[in-house]
Amino acid sequence: MTLKMGVIGAGRIGKVHAETLVQRVPNVSVAAVADVVPAAAQDLAERLHIPVATADYKAILADKSIDAIAICSATDTHSQIITEAAEAGKHIFCEKPVDLDLKRIDAALAAVEKAGVKLQIGFNRRFDANYARVRQAIATGEIGELHMVHIISRDPAPPPISYIKVSGGIFMDMSIHDFDMARFLTGSEAVEVYTIAGVKVDPAIGEAGDVDTAFVVMKFANGATVTIDNSRKAVYGYDQRVEAFGSGGSIATDNIYPNAAIISTGEHIRRDLPLNFFMERYTQSYASEMQAFVDAIINNKPVPVTGADGRAPVVMGIAAKKSHLEQRPVRLDEITA
Ligand SMILES: NC(=O)c1ccc[n+]([C@@H]2O[C@H](COP(=O)([O-])OP(=O)(O)OC[C@H]3O[C@@H](n4cnc5c(N)ncnc54)[C@H](O)[C@@H]3O)[C@@H](O)[C@H]2O)c1
Numbered sequence: 001m002t003l004k005m006g007v008i009g010a011g012r013i014g015k016v017h018a019e020t021l022v023q024r025v026p027n028v029s030v031a032a033v034a035d036v037v038p039a040a041a042q043d044l045a046e047r048l049h050i051p052v053a054t055a056d057y058k059a060i061l062a063d064k065s066i067d068a069i070a071i072c073s074a075t076d077t078h079s080q081i082i083t084e085a086a087e088a089g090k091h092i093f094c095e096k097p098v099d100l101d102l103k104r105i106d107a108a109l110a111a112v113e114k115a116g117v118k119l120q121i122g123f124n125r126r127f128d129a130n131y132a133r134v135r136q137a138i139a140t141g142e143i144g145e146l147h148m149v150h151i152i153s154r155d156p157a158p159p160p161i162s163y164i165k166v167s168g169g170i171f172m173d174m175s176i177h178d179f180d181m182a183r184f185l186t187g188s189e190a191v192e193v194y195t196i197a198g199v200k201v202d203p204a205i206g207e208a209g210d211v212d213t214a215f216v217v218m219k220f221a222n223g224a225t226v227t228i229d230n231s232r233k234a235v236y237g238y239d240q241r242v243e244a245f246g247s248g249g250s251i252a253t254d255n256i257y258p259n260a261a262i263i264s265t266g267e268h269i270r271r272d273l274p275l276n277f278f279m280e281r282y283t284q285s286y287a288s289e290m291q292a293f294v295d296a297i298i299n300n301k302p303v304p305v306t307g308a309d310g311r312a313p314v315v316m317g318i319a320a321k322k323s324h325l326e327q328r329p330v331r332l333d334e335i336t337a
Contacts, residue, residue: 001298003028006060006090008081009073010035010044013095013122016279016286017070022048024287028294032060035073057081061088068118068297070290071095075173076166079108086115093293095122097176097317098310100168102337105314109307120293120303121310123180127288130253134244135185137251144248149185149226151178152241154234156276158201161208169210170197170230171317171324178216178228179313179320185244188222190316192331195323201233216320237273238281256281 007018010033021030032052035041045053052059057073060066061084068091071081079099085092092112098121099105112119125131137143155174158164167173183189197214199206206212212232219225231239243252255274263270275281289305296303315335323330 001027003068003294003297004031004066005029006032006034006057006063006066006069007044007050008034008057008060008069008071009077009095010037010040011072011074012279014070014072015044017072017093017290018044018048018050020283020286020290021070022050025290025294027298028290031066032063034060058084061085061090067091068093068293074166075100075168079104082108082119083111086111086117086119089115089117091118091293091297093120093122093290094310096180096310097168097172097314098307100172100314102311102314102318102335105307105311106337109311112307118293118296118303119307119310120289120296121305121307122289123177123184123305123309123313124282124285124289125177125181126184126305127285127292128282129284130256131181131185131242134242134251134253135187138185138244138246139187142248143244143246143251146186146222146224146244146246148245149182149224150243150245151181151226151228152239153178153181153228154231154239156234156237158205158212158232161204164205164208164210167210168317169321170212170214170232171195171216171320172314174232175214175216175228175230175320176313176317178230179316180309181242182218182220182226182228182316183309183312185242186220186222186224186226188220188224189312190218190226190319190332191221192219192329193217193316193319193323194329195320197324201231205232211324214320214324216323218316237276238278239274240281 034057041053201212
């Protein structure tokens with residue numbers, strides 16, 4: 001069977017997913033792409049030979065021949081499109097975060113449940129070989145009882161202010177991947193969060209009501225402590241590392257480099273900068289997550305990252321922001337819909 005998909009949103013991640021689906025995932029074809037900016041949809045459709053480009057995603061939902069969609073549009077559109085797609089009987093892959101508001105998330109998840117369609121959330125890092133190996137070491141007891149996890153997650157450069165304004169801020173937009181990673185690696189749930197954050201990179205980010213530098217400390221139900229270290233700008237490129245430490249040892253991952261060459265001179269020993277951003281660094285994980293989504297639909301298997309997995313890090317994000325604003329530790333059970 002070949003699954004027919006539509007891609008909604010032809011921006012940074014829409015391009016990655018459309019290209020991945022067309023070029024790297026078997027048993028799927030992309031039948032249409034939608035973007036409110038018509039030229040964005042048309043350019044992507046032309047480049048990848050996708051037959052239909054439209055400015056209105058509802059045209060994709062109305063097309064009975066399309067089995068599934070990938071929602072890659074701006075964060076503030078996700079829950080509405082999930083609900084409409086579920087009502088149209090489409091299986092749904094949706095980018096993170098599901099929404100910034102828990103009531104809207106619950107309404108969207110209820111629509112999915114009612115329609116009996118599959119919903120997978122785009123936490124691609126779970127599919128990255130480095131993080132999967134760290135999870136394996138924790139899950140199998142290879143490093144003993146888990147005591148601490150340190151997650152370093154720094155972008156090479158901030159997105160445009162227009163993006164930041166609809167992103168929900170650093171905790172919902174960027175740390176959300178790390179909240180998911182914390183749940184994935186520990187296999188447990190956060191109970192308490194404490195945040196220290198500020199504006200170090202660009203005052204315009206502060207003027208837009210956001211922060212660009214954040215440190216989050218979390219207590220997990222299984223007794224582990226997790227720290228998240230975020231910056232919107234690391235001058236040396238995308239910095240994505242994890243260390244887990246337990247009673248029997250530790251496991252650490254490095255960044256991924258375009259080559260393994262080491263240059264030694266009379267002054268320095270150095271190497272080239274790491275892969276610059278998510279499009280290059282996480283290429284394999286985007287293919288693996290889409291492969292898993294297609295496989296779940298074709299073979300009627302459970303999706304690996306559920307709607308509930310999409311909701312939990314939003315609760316953590318709300319708690320982290322509250323902790324920053326109120327300058328105190330916040331328990332997760334303080335956050336109610
Ligand atoms: N998983 C990841 O690694 C990852 C990486 C980047 C972005 N994201 C998420 O993906 C989403 C998009 O991010 P981006 O970086 O691609 O942003 P972007 O601004 O580059 O692209 C978003 C696109 O959506 C389009 N759009 C907005 N409303 C629409 C609508 N109603 N119908 C159709 N198109 C619409 C915009 O015109 C734009 O082209 C965000 O929710 C973001 O959090 C995830």
